[in-house]
Amino acid sequence: MTRFKWGKAMKMLIAALMVCLLSVLSFAVYNTYDAYTQMMIAQQQQHLLITARAASQNLSLYLSEQIRNVEILTQTPGFLNQFHTYYVSGEQKGLKEHILSYMLSQNQGISRIYLLDQNGNEVFRYNQYPFLEAFDESVLHLDRLVEDRQTGLGSAFRISPQHYGLTLVNSITDGNDYLGAVVSVLDMEALYQQYMVPLQLQGTVDLIVKNERGTIIMHPESEMLAFNYFGDIPDLDTLPEYESLWNMLQLQYSQEEGVAIYRSYSSGILPEREEISAFSRMNLNGTSWYISAVMPYSQVVQMVNENLNRFAFLVTVIFILIASSILIIYGLQKNRQKLKIEARYLRDMNRTLEELHESREQVRHYQKLQTIGALAGGIVHEFNNLLTPIMGYSEFLKHQLGPENEYYEDIDEIYKAGSRAKEIVDQILPFSRRETDSSQYNVVNLNAVIWDALKMVRMLLTSSVRLVVKPYNGPINVYGSATQIHQILLNLCTNACQAMEPAGGTLTVATRRISQDQLPQQFHPVSEGEFVQIEVSDTGCGIPSEMLSQIFDPFFTTKAAGDGTGLGLSVVQNILISHGGFIEAKSTLGQGSRFLVYLPITNQLPNVSIQEGKKSGRTGMGSILLVDDELRVVRYFKRRLLHLGYQVDAFTDPEEALNTFKRTPEHWDLLIVDEAMPKLRGTALLQYMKQHNHDLRVILVTGLVGDSAIRLHAERQIDEILTKPVEFEALSGTIVRLLSEETSDK
Structure with a gap:
């Protein structure tokens, strides 16, 4: 009876082990399959991106070569002399000979070529490869091409509902004299067959070309020509079923190249399907076309499923081998050995779970710190x-x-x-900034940064802690990020204050200028020039010597569980490495700690790229467009500006302001716009307005100066950036200065 119960228990144990093993393998199979699918999608996206990039480069090189070849023709002395002869005597023979010779020698796919005089009148035309369909030549807008006097892409025009052509324009100049233009007409169907079809990988990839307005001008399906997602799909930006398509289009028009997965819609022209897409922008003489390489998502799934059977067979074999091994080992093992293995397994599992739990707590706490940074930005705004x-x-x-x-x-x-x-x-404000890119580094006045950081430190001090500051008497400039240096000082001072709790003590912050020879020996091989030493010391509990070498490791902390993240000193060290600096820690248990920060000194002087407006009480005349989503701010600025005699149009809705501006873009002399608005960011709004009114002066008002604002200020699309809260005297002085500059420029 006892033997029967023992055998039944063994069978149940074996069954339980098999179930567990099957569950683990099933989970592993699912994860492997999912990872493999994602890997295949990523590979296909890269292939598509390479294809789109190659198509963009091929098309750009071909069109550039056509423009360059015609430019070589029109700049030859013989051609220019014949054009001058034409204006004197009306003789066209020499010009015709040059054009005919070029067409017969180049044979680069130009279907038709026009020679126009400076008034847009046709001097001569030549049809080498006539289009099969007749078309209205007024769609070429030859007179408009002459008026623009530009060289580059003209426009894509419809020859028939399923056939497009393209004009290339070459302005003819002799010194400062404008003589006319050569307009070349290309067959876009021939271009597509020659430069796009060979890249379509045996029909698995479709190449699509859209012009700057988003209209499809090249497509393997002729029914899709002239289709425009924005114009031909109602409620594209609002209906949820179009969300992935809308996101892809927004990504395409905001980046030079990229990849996306979306569901394709064409208002019934083609079946709906999920697609993988890669795109690359072709920029030529100020005109942008968008080349996309797309393939069905189902094709990738099919490729994955074709390998699934082989993978499943392999997994089955492995499973059988593992199961057989377990049964053999189980039969050979004694009960005592099995208990040892299980005990060891449980101990390892328990230790792993404890480490996993600790890591999750650390990551969750770090995420809280990131959330505080984001919250600080909102509070500042x-x-x-x-x-x-x-x-x-x-x-x-x-x-x-x-x-x-x-x-x-x-x-x-x-x-x-x-x-x-x-x-x-x-x-x-510094807690809401994220400056990790070296492009944000500038020459920084270190004394100013230290005093600014100490303002925050004083707010953290308890009554039992005394702050002693020993600054260096003289200017010290370093090259780096003021926000990150501020973060270093705040971290070190915060740690020092916590080390002196609850008894209190003295926190000392001292700076001094040192030579290379005065650096600690371990920093000599990688350092040159003069350095500044920042010492942050406390009279707290100190750090044990065995822990001193670990304090800069990520997630290592001397505080109790839940009281620290272990990230502070690790972040400090990483920031100093990016600044070419070092940090050294010294501590005596029971007496306190000293942290010595070394930063290289620069001889450059700080320069201010964003100026505060100069105060002025003067009044002025001019038309001002004011856009801010905060009604209180708009009401205040409008009232003050009206009091000074300006004509002010104020809006709290940026879209309403944009629609009003479109009706009379030349009406306003100056734009005052807030950066952070819910519907439309200020930088996007001012770029559109500046594009349609080049004389418009722009003042950007913001709480946080971002990368885009700095770039637009450097490009002179923004005349002045004022940080909130803005003093009206500073704003009025800036307005007077900008409008005065505008008057003097005119």
């Missing part, structure tokens, strides 16, 4: 919008009432409180 009218109206009332008024001091207190709030917001 909202506080700036509130402080603008508070400080503005109080400053305005002070100016209107004068010091002799009985309420002047009360209003002045409001203004001072707003200014203090602005200082606090400025101290929060």
Whole structure:
């Protein structure tokens, strides 16, 4: 009876082991299949991107070569002399001979060529390969091409509903004299067959070309020619079923190249299907075309499934081998050995689970820190919008009432409180910035950064901690990120304060200038020039010597569980490495710690790329367009500007402002626009307006100065950037200066 129960228990144990093994293998098979599918998709996307890039380059090189060949013809002395002869005597023979000789010798696929004089009149035409269909030549807009006096792509025009042509324009000049133009007409169907079809990988890839307006001008299916996703699909940007297509189009028109997976719609012309796409933008003489390489998503799935049977067979064989091995090992093992293995397995599993739990807690805490940074950005934005009218109206009332008024001091207190709030917001500001790119590095006044960081440190100090500052008497400039250096100091000072809790002590921050010879010995082989030493020391509990070599490792902390992330000193060391600097830690248990930061000194001087507006109380005349999503800010600025005599049109909806601007773009002299708006960012709005009114002066108002604003300021699309909260005197002074510059330019 006992033997029977023992045998039954063994069978149940074997069955349980088999079920567990099957579950693990099933999970592994699923993960492997999913990873393999994603790998295949990524590979196909890269292949498609290479194809789209090659098609874009081929098409660009061909069109550039056509334009360059015609330009060589038109700049020959003989051709120019014949053109001058034509204007004197009307003789066309020499010009015809040059054109005919070029057409017969080049044979580059030009179907028709026009020679136009400076008034757009046709001098001569030559048809080498006539189109099969007759078409209305007015669609060529030859007179408009002459008026533009540009060299490059003309326009794609419809020969028939399923056939497109393309014009290339070469302006003819002799010195400063404009003589006319040569207009070459190409058959886009022939272009597609010659430069696109060979890249379509045996029909598995479709190549599609759209012009700058998004209209399809090349497609393997002729029914799709002239189709425009934006114009031919109603509610493209609102209906949820079009979301993936809309996201792909937005990505395509905002980047030079990229990849996407989306569901394709064509208003019933072609069946709906999910597609993998890669795109590359072709830029030629200021004109952009968009070349896409697409293939059905189902094709990738089919490729994966074809390998699934072989993979499943292999997994089955492995499973049988493993199962057989387990049965053989189980039969050979004794009960005592089995218990040892199980005990060891449980111990390892328990240790792994503990490590996994600890890692998850650390990652979750780090994510909280990132969330705090994002929250700080939102707080700064909202506080700036509130402080603008508070400080503005109080400053305005002070100016209107004068010091002799009985309420002047009360209003002045409001203004001072707003200014203090602005200082606090400025101290929060570094937590909302993300500066990891070396392009954000500038020459930084280190003393200014240290004093700014110490403002925040003083807010963290308890009454039992005394702060001692020993600054270097003289200017010290370093090349780097002010925000990241601020972060270094704040991390070190925060750690020092926590090390002195609860008894308190002295926190010392000292700076001094040192030579290369004064650096610690371990830093000598990789350092040159002078350095600044920043010492942050405390009189706290100190760090044990066995832990001192580990404090810069990620996730290592001397604090109790839940009190620290172990990321602070690791981040500090990484920042210093990116700045070409070093950090050294010294500590005595029970006496305190010293952290010595070394940064290389630069002889360059800090330069200010974004200037605050100069104060001015002058009035002026001009038309101003004001756009800000915050009603309080708009109401305040509009009232003050009207008081100064300006004509002001104010909007809280950027789309409404854009529609109004489109009706009369030349009406306004100056644009004041907020950067962070819900429907349309200020940088996007001002770029459109600047494009349609080149004389428009632009002031960008923002709480956080981003990369795009800095770039547009450098490109002179933004004349001035003012940070919130904006003092009205600074704004009015900037307006007077910009409008005065505009008047002098005219």
